[in-house]
Amino acid sequence: MFFSGALDLPWWGLVLVTLGLTHITIASVTIFLHRHQAHRALDLHPAVSHFFRLWLWMTTGMVTKEWAAIHRKHHAKCETVDDPHSPQIHGLNKVLWTGVFLYVKESHNKDTIERYGHGTPDDWIERNVYNRFSVLGLTIMGLINIALFGIVPGLVILAIQIAWIPFWAAGVINGIGHFWGYRNWATDVPDASRNLFPWGILIGGEELHNNHHAYASSAKLSAKWYEFDIGWMYIRILEIMGLAHVKHVAAMPKFHESAKPVCDFDTLQAVITHRYDVLSKYVKSLRTLYVEEIAKLRTVAPQDALKLEALKASLYRNEKTLQAPEREQLQQGLARSRALATVYVMRHELEAIWERSTASKDQLLAQLQDWCHRAEASGVQQLQDFSLRLRSYA
Numbered sequence: 001m002f003f004s005g006a007l008d009l010p011w012w013g014l015v016l017v018t019l020g021l022t023h024i025t026i027a028s029v030t031i032f033l034h035r036h037q038a039h040r041a042l043d044l045h046p047a048v049s050h051f052f053r054l055w056l057w058m059t060t061g062m063v064t065k066e067w068a069a070i071h072r073k074h075h076a077k078c079e080t081v082d083d084p085h086s087p088q089i090h091g092l093n094k095v096l097w098t099g100v101f102l103y104v105k106e107s108h109n110k111d112t113i114e115r116y117g118h119g120t121p122d123d124w125i126e127r128n129v130y131n132r133f134s135v136l137g138l139t140i141m142g143l144i145n146i147a148l149f150g151i152v153p154g155l156v157i158l159a160i161q162i163a164w165i166p167f168w169a170a171g172v173i174n175g176i177g178h179f180w181g182y183r184n185w186a187t188d189v190p191d192a193s194r195n196l197f198p199w200g201i202l203i204g205g206e207e208l209h210n211n212h213h214a215y216a217s218s219a220k221l222s223a224k225w226y227e228f229d230i231g232w233m234y235i236r237i238l239e240i241m242g243l244a245h246v247k248h249v250a251a252m253p254k255f256h257e258s259a260k261p262v263c264d265f266d267t268l269q270a271v272i273t274h275r276y277d278v279l280s281k282y283v284k285s286l287r288t289l290y291v292e293e294i295a296k297l298r299t300v301a302p303q304d305a306l307k308l309e310a311l312k313a314s315l316y317r318n319e320k321t322l323q324a325p326e327r328e329q330l331q332q333g334l335a336r337s338r339a340l341a342t343v344y345v346m347r348h349e350l351e352a353i354w355e356r357s358t359a360s361k362d363q364l365l366a367q368l369q370d371w372c373h374r375a376e377a378s379g380v381q382q383l384q385d386f387s388l389r390l391r392s393y394a
Helices: 009-040 045-057 064-076 092-107 110-116 123-129 134-149 151-178 209-213 230-240 265-273 274-302 302-309 322-332 338-355 359-375 380-389
Strands: 042-044 242-248
Touching: 009 042, 009 045, 009 123, 009 151, 009 230, 042 045, 042 064, 045 123, 045 134, 045 151, 064 110, 092 110, 092 151, 110 338, 123 134, 123 242, 134 151, 134 380, 151 209, 230 242, 265 274, 265 338, 274 302, 274 380, 302 322, 322 338, 338 380, 359 380
Parallel strands: none
Antiparallel strands: 042 242
């Protein structure tokens, strides 16, 4: 009896309990630490907020200020040498399997914590209990597990609880989530974020990582009709119960029934607001033209077609991320297609409109109007169609 807990469960029962307990931890991380604390996408009722803090203290020992600070720095310095855990810098294997050590290393950087950790809980219990005695929470959780499930099952469940977040969050999301998957949005360079799956269930919706990097302040991580974010479902349930208030969700683009004759200030604002949608659709146009140009050249100039086919790895990337040999190869290939070269160059001109933070609204509007005029006069169907789309943004 000494080795048995209060709940005498079969092995499959223990597995279900473990999955349930770890899922509560995942929900606590994505709702409280990530969307509420790091990005202020929603407000939580104090009772709910404190439950999440208590649960995370008992199951992970993580400090709220440290987690929020490190994550905010990740967004601010994404894929650079200052990014705490970029697989593009450190390598996928290191982040996937030892990402927790990168997290711990950055948590000792006082400048990071002070610069990026503002606005996190700083009450008496945070300062005197959660921050000071992180091991105590894990000890209490271990004793509860032993009392409920027995010594061996209880300690095994505790070990899984402790390892769950370091593997799935610090490893899988920070690693694979910036290395493999699909992209809805061509986010700011050099961000390499990816959506792992269209169904965010196992990791609370964090699987939709590219969506999050595109709209970091959104409480909802799903963006397409086929995507599902279970964390958002929990937030909506809390909101219905009066225990949460959503502050921000990603605005989806809307369109006028017919395009305006010329772009106006409302069009400019819509294009800047929905720049990821603009860029995503533009890249699709670029891909369509790329395929068409290769098909044409294969019949009249096979060698030129081969030159264009060699561009596939670099054509859709931002030129700033290309090495000198890649840039040279890109320019040689684009010389084989006037239409493709025009669309490629005008892509960067379009991006420059929302990157010029020092320009006035009048200047930006003039640049957008000029871009549309030149696109429609280019003789390239993809550019003409895209100009029409830009003038339709509402």
